[in-house]
Amino acid sequence: MLTAARLGATALAGLLLAGAAAAPALADTPAPSPVTPPAALYGKGDPTYDGVWRQSLALTALASAKVVPAPAAVDWLTGQQCADGGWPSFRASTAQACDPKTEDSNATAVALQALTALGGHQDAVAKGIGWLKANQNADGSWAYNPGNPGDANSTGLAVTALTAAHTDPASVAKAGRTAWDGLAAFQLGCTAPADGRGAFAYQPAPDGTLAGNDLATAQAALAAAGGALPVTTTDRLDAAPAALACPAGSTEKTVPHAQSAEAAGAYLVARLGANGQHLMLTMPGAQPTADLNATSWAVLALIRSGHPHQAAAAADWLAGNGYTWAAKGKNGTDPAAAATLLMVAEAAKLDPYNFGGTNLVQLLLDAGPAAAKTPAAAASAASANPDGTKAPGSGITEADDNGGFSPIWLVGVGLLVGIGGGLMISLNRRRQAAAAAAAPAGDAPADEPTRDDVQS
Template sequence: MPLRRRAAVLVVTAAVSALSALSVPAATADTATPSASASAPKPPSGLYGAGDPTYDGVWRQSYALLALKTAGVNPAAAAVGWLTGQQCADGGFPSYRANTAVACDPKHEDTNATGIAVQALAALGGHDAATAKAVAWLATVQNADGGWSYNPGGASDPDSVGVVIGALKAAGKDPAATAKGGKTPYDALRTFQFGCAAKPADRGAFGYPMNGKLTVNAKATADAVRGAQGATFVVAAPAADIAARVPACVTGHDTAVATPADVANAGAAYLTAQLTAGGDHLTAVTPGADKPTADYGTTADAVIALAAGGHLTSAKSAYTWLAANSAAWSRGNPAALSQLVLAAHATGADPRAAGGADLVRQLTNLGPAPTTPPATPAKKKDSKKSSTASTLLIVGVFFIASVGFGLFLSARKKRQP
């Protein structure tokens, strides 16, 4: 994950960890919308969420549109128009463009916002010109190692590479054919993976480059595994279940020279081990904390990454934990709710019945009314009540019939001479 986004997420996670200590029933969050501070600026029309969009406007809007479309909801034209209006003349997207009448500053455009915007617009359909222009921009900022950095000109990182691979796939492009200097995005991903030279517990994991050094990172691993599978943020639940396996470290073998599928499988094995150790979820140490706390966002990322590789059992276990424990984290947060909706989709679960909450309705409540409103989940009939009602109906019918028959006989007797 890019440094800027990572810092923002860590701060948000720290705040959410405190909220998580409160008991917030998931079912009560369906219609709740956070109240904006009196001093906070009013969010732009058409944007999902009430928070300041400076650092995540395009990201959360794209995530929301992608999740809603996947859930069968057609977003409002105003919401789609807000996103398309953020695109710069050269095709790239910034994190947020406050005044669309002013030309973009190229140094503010980034690959992550552009990559997820392409995925959202491709899913919505009818935006081929915009996605083609964005993909062309991504090609111009590809690094010589085949990868991408958050902002053009920086060193490649696995999170950005994973997002851009998804954008290329969504736009109908082959990432393997998108090379720079003879290097593909998959070549770039391999350079971030810990192979057989690492200690056994770290093998298969991906690292995030900081100060010229790779440090094992679960978020980077989830994004890289999804990317190595050539997957977007939208992953359908796999039909078969495949167990992830740690790479066999024998002479002459290392994940650094393995195929993309081998790279992804090794990363999935690392994620599975971490999820198991954490009780079906990932953890992270937030700034100022002494102990690790639940990392909801990365756990959701891991669910999608594992499902992309066919590792359904591990993905389902993690999603089940999220559905039962993420209400406080996701409440009023369009990006978080979108992650959960897409995680549910990746495991075949119903996002409208996640731990008693309707994630889709919560998400639509944070933005303009959609063109196609979310469907309300059908309520299961109470078999006992249904049976009792049927019995009473039958008894009532027989009672009325018997009274009517008695009156009929009485009338006949009175008419007899």
């Protein structure tokens, strides 16, 4: 059986949701002994499968919150880069050369975005972009590990890395197929059923058909919208995302790039609305559960594409249900989850120091080495509530002092109550924990470093 941790955030979720079997073939490989994380790394769990992933997301999120991280934390990430420019998920000894087969497009993509957000790492970024170009597939896509078929998640992450590094995806091509072409190959067009149009599949089925995958759609939609981590936007549209226009009898299987982000956004809005403003994770043999990771990426994609109004209710759902996912994993704080929620809070213009009751900034700070510099707001929040910032997993502000409602949500709360009281955020921490306990503990599978915890 493929291990959740080995596949990594995006790859794992795509495989589980799509029922695919095209990933690194390690079915019979015995699990290695757990590795103790180095002091410079965020999180207490074994970093073997997600070290670079979680470090990159943590550094990106902290940069968005105006935190200057510990130099050791940044040095650890740059030290993980291989000589050819790529990053593996983790390497315990940087004295040994990397095995190219273990280099990981997902880890490379988020590392590039972290170093770009931090600034001052042009040489490492240039080498990383060179690695992405060298390992692009002939159809324009990227695989999780080089030499495998591409997938929408890995391609979306690669495109966001190119965008972050100011490299036009249209200029990155292999065998005449650009990065946009590679991404477009996974999106469902007018030949798909109406409720699936605009979605992205993780990978095509053996017969070439595509089935929508929510996480793949969310991560690919961010790329299609020209976004990168951390997410910011100045283009705010009043209208909902435009669904793909399909004239009667249309035989168009692909979606033009100009319509890609809007079509994906329309699909995500419909999926969020159908599930109480969150997305669901379905694993073989298990009951569907709330997928906080995919929901977070959907919020980021919608905000980047200019639709914060349509993302507001989902952002507030995350504020009300994200604490257990971020703070109560097997090893305490899950830095990838906490960082993802911090980026959601920043993008949605919510209070990151009181996100549904959780001080996300302090939660993440407590999970890693002491920061070199924190903004005045962080010190003020910690001073106002010293009992809420003592250790990983306890970064909680007073439940009755909730700043985790978006202005858009407050304006529309009367209407939303009519639609369903389930969208309201519980301000009681115990109720939050109970509600979130039903959610996946990680980038969505279990507590082990998975893509729920890791999920790109």
